[in-house]
Amino acid sequence: SQQGEEDPQALSIQEGENATMNCSYKTSINNLQWYRQNSGRGLVHLILIRSNEREKHSGRLRVTLDTSKKSSSLLITASRAADTASYFCATPPFSGGYNKLIFGAGTRLAVHP
Amino acid sequence: ETGVTQSPTHLIKTRGQQVTLRCSSQSGHNTVSWYQQALGQGPQFIFQYYREEENGRGNFPPRFSGLQFPNYSSELNVNALELDDSALYLCASSLSVDEETQYFGPGTRLLVL
Numbered sequence: 487s488q489q490g491e492e493d494p495q496a497l498s499i500q501e502g503e504n505a506t507m508n509c510s511y512k513t514s515i516n517n518l519q520w521y522r523q524n525s526g527r528g529l530v531h532l533i534l535i536r537s538n539e540r541e542k543h544s545g546r547l548r549v550t551l552d553t554s555k556k557s558s559s560l561l562i563t564a565s566r567a568a569d570t571a572s573y574f575c576a577t578p579p580f581s582g583g584y585n586k587l588i589f590g591a592g593t594r595l596a597v598h599p
Numbered sequence: 600e601t602g603v604t605q606s607p608t609h610l611i612k613t614r615g616q617q618v619t620l621r622c623s624s625q626s627g628h629n630t631v632s633w634y635q636q637a638l639g640q641g642p643q644f645i646f647q648y649y650r651e652e653e654n655g656r657g658n659f660p661p662r663f664s665g666l667q668f669p670n671y672s673s674e675l676n677v678n679a680l681e682l683d684d685s686a687l688y689l690c691a692s693s694l695s696v697d698e699e700t701q702y703f704g705p706g707t708r709l710l711v712l
Contacts, residue, residue: 526687528703574641585632585693585701586655589641
């Protein structure tokens with residue numbers, strides 16, 4: 487079963503625009519992580535936000551977390567063609583096992599030059 | 600590059616056969632997790648190995664089994680292959696079971712005919 491559900495499933499934008507992806511989850515969490523996957527290959531860890539944090543930045547990435555709504559968003563500012571990838575949110579089980587992640591189905595982002 | 604390697608990169612098998620996939624973890628990492636990613640879906644946790652012992656398992660049948668060796672490299676074995684086993688198999692290593700961040704390999708794409 488999947489904990490997170492990303493929205494939208496697919497997103498198509500022009501270079502320079504901002505891309506926003508949302509993730510909703512079902513149970514309590516310790517942290518929420520975002521990963522990127524290029525062309526069905528390995529996943530790259532982007533950012534981790536803990537349950538007591540509301541916002542976090544890393545370069546052009548901004549992640550927010552609203553535990554009352556059980557949702558998170560990933561904002562990529564000034565998108566580039568190289569940002570074209572699938573993006574997944576993932577959470578570890580609340581009971582423990584930080585690296586036994588439960589992933590959502592992902593958002594497929596296409597950034598056009 | 601994460602330093603996690605997997606072999607082979609691609610594999611074609613027929614239904615009923617057995618397959619072994621290999622993962623070499625990042626130097627110093629004693630924890631390896633395996634994930635199955637069906638086409639268009641997010642990865643699903645199969646199991647985790649910590650210091651050569653299984654340390655948690657997802658909702659996968661016993662025909663999915665694994666090993667971890669003293670150098671912390673790992674194998675995933677799947678017996679009696681079924682068509683639905685066709686997927687990208689990802690391994691991820693982390694410094695320890697308590698580490699929140701894990702590093703993914705590029706994956707092995709398995710096709711079962």
